[in-house]
Amino acid sequence: MGYPRLEINLEKIRHNVSRLTAQCSEKGIEIAAVTKVFCGDPKIAKVLVEAGATMLADSRIQNIKKMKELPVPKMLLRIPMLSELEDLVEYVDVSLQSEVECIRRVSEEALKKNKVHDILLMVDLGDLREGCWEDEVEDILEAVVELQGVRLAGIGANFGCYGGVIPERHTLEKLLGIKDKIESRWGLQLGIISGGNSNSLHLLWEDQIPEGINQLRLGEPIVLGIEDVYNVPIDGLYQDAFRLFGQVVEVKEKPSVPIGKRGIDAFGKVPTFVDRGIRKRAIVAMGRQDILLDGIQPKEKELILLGASSDHLLVDVTDAKTAVKLGDILEFTMSYGGLLSAMTSAYVHKIMIE
Structure with missing residues (x-):
C-alpha cells in the first residue's frame, strides 16, 4: 500500500452533505457544493449531487470539465481569465463576474456558440477580494444588461477568504437591498442571491440569516465537518471523512x-x-x-x-x-x-x- 495515503470515506461525505442540505433548505437556501478541494473528482462530486447539492462550484475549469456528465449546473468560483472564455462558455453554466470588459467578451463568445451564459455579479461588502463596490453596480449593469449571450442570474458576495471578514445579518441585508434596487431599476427577477460561503453558516444556526438569501457556497463543512468562523466541529457531521x-x-x-x-x-x-x-x-x-x-x-x-x-x-x-x-x-x-x-x-x- 502506497504512502503518504489519503483515505476518502464517501458515505461520511454523503452524510455531511445531506445534513447541511436539510438545514439550509429549512430557510429556503440551496447549496452550491464546492469541489475544488478534491480537484473536481467526479466520483466524490456524484455523491454531493446524490446527497442534495443543486449546483457544483469550482475555481478551475479543468475540474469542471471532469464533472460535465453530472446533471446539475456548474459554477466557476474564480473570476474567469480572458484567455479561458471559450472553455468557460462551453463547460460552465454560471460564472462570478465583476469587470465590464470580461462580461462583454463572455457575451461575444456565447453568441459565437449560440448560447446564453449566466453571470453572478459579485459585490465587495468588505472582505476586499473579488467584487465591485455598491456604487459601481448601476454603471456596470447599464453597460451589460442589454448584452446578448449573457443573463444576469443573480448577485453574490464573498467573506473570510482574504480579509477574514465575518458576515453579519446587516451585511447580508445590504446585499438584499442591492438586489431590490436592481430588480426595481431594470425590471429583472434575480434567481440567485448568494450570501457567501461557509462563513455565513453561523447566521443560519443563530436564526440571523435574512430571508431572501437563497444560496450558500459550501466547502469546508462538507469535507471536514468544520465551521469556518470559529473553527469548531459541527454537531452531527463527520470530521474524519x-x-x-x-x-x-x-x-x-x-x-x-x-x-x-x-x-x-x-x-x-x-x-x-x-x-x-x-x-x-x-x-x-x-x-x-x-x-x-x-x-x-x-x-x-x-x-x-x-x-x-x-x-x-x-x-x-x-x-x-x-x-x-x-x-x-x-x-x-x-x-x-x-x-x-x-x-x-x-x-x-x-x-x-x-
Whole structure:
C-alpha cells in the first residue's frame, strides 16, 4: 500500500452533505457544493449531487470539465481569465463576474456558440477580494444588461477568504437591498442571491440569516465537518471523512537543536528551535512537496510536529502512548489548506472507501 495515503470515506461525505442540505433548505437556501478541494473528482462530486447539492462550484475549469456528465449546473468560483472564455462558455453554466470588459467578451463568445451564459455579479461588502463596490453596480449593469449571450442570474458576495471578514445579518441585508434596487431599476427577477460561503453558516444556526438569501457556497463543512468562523466541529457531521497517513522511515534519539553554525534552510528561512534536550524523533516519508506543512498535525496529541524539508517530516514521538518504530503508520489531521494540498499532490495516494 502506497504512502503518504489519503483515505476518502464517501458515505461520511454523503452524510455531511445531506445534513447541511436539510438545514439550509429549512430557510429556503440551496447549496452550491464546492469541489475544488478534491480537484473536481467526479466520483466524490456524484455523491454531493446524490446527497442534495443543486449546483457544483469550482475555481478551475479543468475540474469542471471532469464533472460535465453530472446533471446539475456548474459554477466557476474564480473570476474567469480572458484567455479561458471559450472553455468557460462551453463547460460552465454560471460564472462570478465583476469587470465590464470580461462580461462583454463572455457575451461575444456565447453568441459565437449560440448560447446564453449566466453571470453572478459579485459585490465587495468588505472582505476586499473579488467584487465591485455598491456604487459601481448601476454603471456596470447599464453597460451589460442589454448584452446578448449573457443573463444576469443573480448577485453574490464573498467573506473570510482574504480579509477574514465575518458576515453579519446587516451585511447580508445590504446585499438584499442591492438586489431590490436592481430588480426595481431594470425590471429583472434575480434567481440567485448568494450570501457567501461557509462563513455565513453561523447566521443560519443563530436564526440571523435574512430571508431572501437563497444560496450558500459550501466547502469546508462538507469535507471536514468544520465551521469556518470559529473553527469548531459541527454537531452531527463527520470530521474524519478524509484521513491522512504517513509511514515512519527513521526513529532515533537526537538533540532538539541542530549542532553547528546555522544559516537559512532549503526554503530560504532561518529556522528557530525549542531546546527540549535529547528527544526521540521519527521521520515520516512525507514533506513539503506532498503537503502544506502548516495544514497538518499528528492525530495523537502527545506527538509534536517539528518541521519538514521537501521530502521528510520530523515528529517528536518521545511521549507517544505506544512506542513508535520503523515502518509504523502515523495519522495526521488536516485543515482545509492541508486537505487541498494533499488532494492536489500527485505524490499522495488517494483511496476511496465506499
